[in-house]
Amino acid sequence: MSQSLAEKFYFYMKLGRELEIRAKEEYTKGNIGGFLHLDIGQEAVSVGAVFGFGKGDLFCPYREHVLALARGMDPKLIMAELFGKITGVSKGKGGSMHLYEPKLDFYGGNAIVGAHLPHAVGAAYARKYMGEKAGVLAIFGDGATNGGSFFESINLAVVWEVPVLFLCENNFYAIGTRIDRVSAFRDIYLKAKDYMPALQVDGMDVFAVYEAVVNAKKYLEDYGKPYFIEAITYRYEGHSMADKGDYRSPREIETFRKKDPIENLKNKAMQMGWLTPEQIRMMDEKIAQIIEEAVEFALNSPEPDLEELYKDIYCGVCADVIP
Amino acid sequence: MLYRDAINLALDHAMQVDPRVIILGEDVGFYGGNYKVTDGLFAKYGEKRVIDTPIAENSIVGTAIGMAMMGLRPVAEIMTANFSMLAMDQIVNNMAKLRYMSGGKIALPMVVRMPQGVGRQLAAQHSQSLEHMFASIPGLYVFCSSDATGAYHTTLYAIRLDDPVILLEHVLLYPMDFEFYKVENFDPFKARILREGKDITVVSYLKMVHDVLRACENLEKDGISCEVIELISLRPIDFETIYSSVKKTKRLVVVYEAPKSFGLGAEISARVCEEMFYFLDAPPLRIAGEEVPIPYNRKLELSAIPTQESIYRQMLSWGKGHGL
Ligand SMILES: Cc1ncc(C[n+]2csc(CCOP(=O)(O)OP(=O)(O)O)c2C)c(N)n1
Secondary structure (H helix, E strand, C coil): CCCHHHHHHHHHHHHHHHHHHHHHHHHHHHCCCCCCCCCCCCCCHHHHHHHHHHCCEEEEECHHHHHHHHCCCCCCCHHHHHHHCCCCCEEEEEEEECCCCCCHHCCCCCCCCCCHHHHHHHHHHHHHHCCCCCEEEEEEHHHHHHCCHHHHHHHHHHHHHCCCEEEEEEEECCEEEEEEEEECCCCHHHHHHHHHHHEEECCCCCCHHHHHHHHHHHHHHHHHCCEEEEEEEECCCCCCCCCCCCCHHHHHHHHHHCCCCCHHHHHHHHHCCCCCHHHHHHHHHHHHHHHHHHHHHHHHHCCCHHHHHCCCCCCCCCCCCCC | EEHHHHHHHHHHHHEEEEEEEEEEEEECCCCCCCCCCCCHHHHHCCCCEEEEECCCHHHHHHHHHCCCCCCCCEEEEEECCCHHHHHHHHHHHHHHHHHHHHHCCCCCEEEEEEEEECCCCCCCHHHHHCCHHCCCCCCCCCEEECHHHHHHHHHHHHHHHHCEEEEEEECCCCCCCCCCCCCCCCCCCCEEECCCCCEEEEEEECCCHHHHHHHHHHHHHHHHCEEEEECEEEECCCCHHHHHHHEEEEEEEEEEEEEECCHHHHHHHHHHHHHHHCCCCCCHHHHHHHHCCCCCCHHHHHHHHHHHHHHHHHHHHHHHHHHC
């Protein structure tokens, strides 16, 4: 079990990291524009959470490349979206912060801090209403937990008794402001503890995140009620490409780099005999090839036609359900 | 039939034929709605379909968005447009844009209903017309109507649409009684010609329509014949109907309750000037609210917005000054 998990975790965390390292490079070349928020350092949370959750709807913040990958979105479609091409998952109209694929139960990608939290609660309500019980995973940063949407959403999820897993990626910073300078609580899970089961996990350890989420998912399915997890993690890069991240000391960054989730997993997997160096080398090669193909696909894809400007604003059809 | 009852009838009908239609908002359920628009629906359809929410406007719209994404057809009520300001992020940044940002992958078959306008001495925070805010946002449809028949059909149509709709009502319309009839193939995108005339095209919507109609009856006695057009859709606006009327009358007046600046009058008269300048015998006139927050005092309140009397007076003197 741990062996196949280790392989899957390594593959997707590494794929995520390599895709983002390449995206960073393409950004500096001018192939990618706008805001680009990288997950580098936080991959264990994204990958552990998506695989731990399994079936169910995902609502994510703007830092969502790795979440989309782990949910099965084609790296080509992601890269093409970053390049703003018509072949991108959102036809080049969304960009980095707006990846959506309802077929994968993947609902963004939202660039307004905390705005997707009520969406997740409404989605969980709808699914439950329709007799499904898989539940909804809502992922957000520490910065989102001081806003009204957050408190409104945890309140509603409890009142409506809907299965939402609130997963906070606490990387201590909201852009350049350290969370404890603007938040009355250091331990974010305490904000939810009086409402629902709430706990903290090591977000640099993919197995810890995975196990916590698996347990939470079981709770959602058994009780149909919400659950809260705070994952302690760290981003190595700045908030976005526009930010050097130099409000943090090199020592602080180094402390977390030593707990690098991918290196940790690799070492543990080799020690335990789950993965051989040869297997890892082969995965790395495959990943490099996938990234190469994704960039090639994005580069060679056409720009949207100018008529695209006017498309997808309205469906323009009337449902024929109500006479 | 009362205006509020017509909306109730439409909601009831929609809920009866389609289990995906659900209602949510403050006091909409057990209490029956602050303006009694949802009265009786809670008893009939239960608390899972007529949901009482906390006072959290941002989340009323936000959760409705999540429900719509999953294929329900929520009708959210914001108690009054004044409180929709707290939901503006969900309305403007999310409801209007998710379809576009997802390259057409997300559909939001949802409605947000709210009353607006100046009631009776409710003071500034409860007396606003905010249609220009919603109507300025691509991605939304904005509908409203002035009578029970219109309200019934517009509400049903909005629920049937797979796109997000803002439905504006007016607090003073709810208790008004109207003759009610059903219309085949109702089309909210088509403006209604309520009165034919040859001298002035008057464009209005919501409650002002009634003041306009009465003012125009009086103008008739002065020998001025007005064509009155009611807009049902404020986004998009049916300019074709306006243009063809202006071609005939050569004069345009727009009447609305919101402050004059930046309102629908600015938009409509600018478009008519752009498209029909050489047809016009007079510069367009806007009869609209004063540039003030609405005061509590009844006399001041009435002088802050157009009334039947002020519409008549302004149109008469403007008409006289422009060749009528
Ligand atoms: C409502 C809102 N206010 C401000 C911003 C600008 N902004 C974008 S990301 C961000 C910081 C969010 O930090 P956090 O939630 O901790 O997420 P992280 O970026 O650390 O993953 C801010 C202030 C925004 N997008 N939305």
